[in-house]
Amino acid sequence: MVMVMMVVMGCNSGGVKDPEKVFLSDIANLGKGFLDVFVNFGDMVSDVIGIKADTKKSDIGKYFSDIEKSMQAIKVKLREILEKNGKYEKIKTVVDKFITDKLDKITEGAKEVSNIAEGAELLGNMVTSDGGGAVGEVDKLIKGMKTIIDVLDLKEGNPDAGTDKKAKDGSTSRAHNSDDAGNLFGNDKAGAAAANAKEAATDAAKAVGAITGADILKAISSGKATALANNNSAYNNVAAVTSAKDGVVAGALALRAMAKGGKFAGNDAANDAVTIVKDAASSAVNKALSTLVIAIRSTVDSGLKTINEALASVNQGDVSTETNE
Template sequence: THFKTVQDTIQGTKDKLNKIVADMKRERNPNASATETAVKTLIDNTLDKIIEGAKIASDAIGDASDPIGNVAAQNAGAVGTKVDELVSGIKTILDVVLGKEGNAEAGTDKKSDGLTARTAQAANGEAGKLFAANADTAENAKKSASDASKAVGAVTGADILKAMIENDGGAVKLAKGNDGNAGAAPKDAAVGRLL
């Protein structure tokens, strides 16, 4: 999986940095102590957390290659398994990368018409319906796609990522089920996270 690649790549970077410090010490480089401190801080505060998160996410995915709830095939919505573990791993990585950037509650709960609020159960023509096993008619599927487009355009990438890692938020609920039910009317960031 991609997360295993991230884990291996960051582990390789960590190992190379530790080797540089060891070589500097062996050669009695006067900057070895300061370099060691800087490398230790980087490893403890960033690299180890990314490695840990990537491992958790990779373990949650295993060798699966299909998207969660593959919406490309009709009636292919599937209940997400190990979603909590996957979210936990990704959250560990994104907490390092994003810091305080992004807002999981960004956007509105309004559909693409700008007037009507989305429902918790993803009514026909709502973006959440894209994640349900039965996406309804072709006309409603177009409305769902329009609503999804509105949701993604209304928020930033950081907002979407924050919604993705929000504990038990609408995005997680949509990923866990195959009925399009977010538990509450999802805001744009939660919908955008799944697209």
């Protein structure tokens, strides 16, 4: 009799799963899976590449391509976790929302930018003789950048940061003449003389030094840097630079520096200006992308927090009716 009871008990313990144990096991597996995803994320998206004066547009394109691949990898892993342990509708809803509202948007924007930020030219691609700048594919770059920026937890930044005072005297507002950053965006040359190119370059450097990466990102996403980056008029008719604040100038500089085909106007015998523009352009891009990657990290971390909160609130009875057996 005792032997029969032991056999029955053994069959029951192996044939019938304890619902509470199943629930706890599911939650533990989900928690471990989500934790692994976000721990690995830190390795996927590294700090921004060491942007220097000799950094090329293609280097920026590759960096955004890596961001795109990282977001895709996270999405795939989250989907795999839900496939195995996705019978809790509350968790599935939160994860799906995170993927749709954040990961997919960052992926889309990063892909767009990676296709536009390309070319063997330097970020500070400046004509070394009397010659006009070129807009390049700035509009497509703006679209991709804005897609990313708009979904990030970017609480800081002001597109109108800094002042509208030109570097030449520190007291006169920028205007479309021969001695401010607007010259760099002219379609003919960077001013009437070599000295004008250096004055324009120095003013651009002043603008970049006065603001933050968040200011540049806001100048791009708000559209305030668009007109200057897209200028296609002569150096003495760059209307968009009139009274433009440092944030707008730096945003336009970063956009044209990264965009495929984008370049800055130059002058004969203006070698000093070329060096200044290379440094200013690389600095603007470095500030913007360093802030961008931090914001992406913050956004993904926030997503993890939301998922963890959903995980903590799940009860044993929250199994989806479609998967409940």
